[in-house]
Every structure is written in C-alpha cells, then in structure tokens.
Amino acid sequence: MAKVFTLAEVSEHNNSKDCWLIIGGKVYDVTKFLEDHPGGDEVIISSTGKDATDDFEDVGHSSSAKTMMEDFLVGEIDASTIPSKKTYTPPKQPHYNQDKTSEFIIKLLQFLVPLVILGLAVGLRFYIKSET
Known part of the structure; x- marks a missing residue:
C-alpha cells in the first residue's frame, strides 16, 4: 500500500x-x-x-x-x-447593444416627431389666421 x-x-x-x-x-x-x-x-x-x-x-x-x-x-x-483550482468567472458587465444605430434612430425620432407636430400646429395657426 x-x-x-x-x-x-x-x-x-x-x-x-x-x-x-x-x-x-x-x-x-x-x-x-x-x-x-x-x-x-x-x-x-x-x-x-x-x-x-x-x-x-x-x-x-x-x-x-x-x-x-x-x-x-x-x-x-x-x-x-490540495486547494481546488478556481475557474475563471468573468466580471458582470452591462448588456451590450450591438445595434446602436437603431437605438440612436429611435431617440432621434422621439425628439423630432414632437417638434414637427408643434411646427405644423404653429404653421397651421398662422395660415388660418392669415386667411381670415
């Protein structure tokens, strides 16, 4: 033995x-x-x-x-x-959005659409006022 x-x-x-x-x-x-x-x-x-x-x-x-x-x-x-071998655990990271372009377009539209609506409303008001 x-x-x-x-x-x-x-x-x-x-x-x-x-x-x-x-x-x-x-x-x-x-x-x-x-x-x-x-x-x-x-x-x-x-x-x-x-x-x-x-x-x-x-x-x-x-x-x-x-x-x-x-x-x-x-x-x-x-x-x-014998100490056990530690396996590598990567640190927690925030989720990575690979499609940054679509995120940018959505934010841009969220900003521009209300401005366009506001511009149309103001323009329509002046147009109606100028017709009368």
Whole structure:
C-alpha cells in the first residue's frame, strides 16, 4: 500500500537537496534527478509546494520520461489537502447593444416627431389666421 502524504508534508521538500513533486495525484522524490533534468533544476524546484501536474503536462514529456518517473515514486497525495483550482468567472458587465444605430434612430425620432407636430400646429395657426 502506498504511503499517503499531505500537501504540507510534500511542500517541506522544496530545494535542490530534497525535492518532491506532485504529479497526477502521486508524490515523487526527484532529488537525484535534478542534475540530469534537461530543463534544469530550477524548473522542477519552482513546481514544488503545489500540484505540478499542469506544469508537467504543458511541457509535453515523452513516454520514456513518464516511465522514468516510476523510479522516483514515494507515495500518493491526500487530494483533500490540495486547494481546488478556481475557474475563471468573468466580471458582470452591462448588456451590450450591438445595434446602436437603431437605438440612436429611435431617440432621434422621439425628439423630432414632437417638434414637427408643434411646427405644423404653429404653421397651421398662422395660415388660418392669415386667411381670415
């Protein structure tokens, strides 16, 4: 049965003399591999103290690298000790009206129609007055 570690326990192993990683729910002691890592030891050390699965997968490691990992396996991580990843929620924004032209025309008509009616009424009044 594999030993189960907490994130706090794994996080204590975070330097070039004692380096552990969490990848895919498993804990690896990669201290002996640091000097041989093609990307350098800084890359690995920067991934300590957290779930490094995404970091590992983003690089696109070969199948032989994944097989080699088994030599460094020391146990599993207690998943309840790893903070859940937060998904991005965009901020609430006001509804965007894509058809600004129609909105502008409506406002323009709301302004002009009463003016036209008023102009016709005043003009009609003067016309009637001039006829009498």
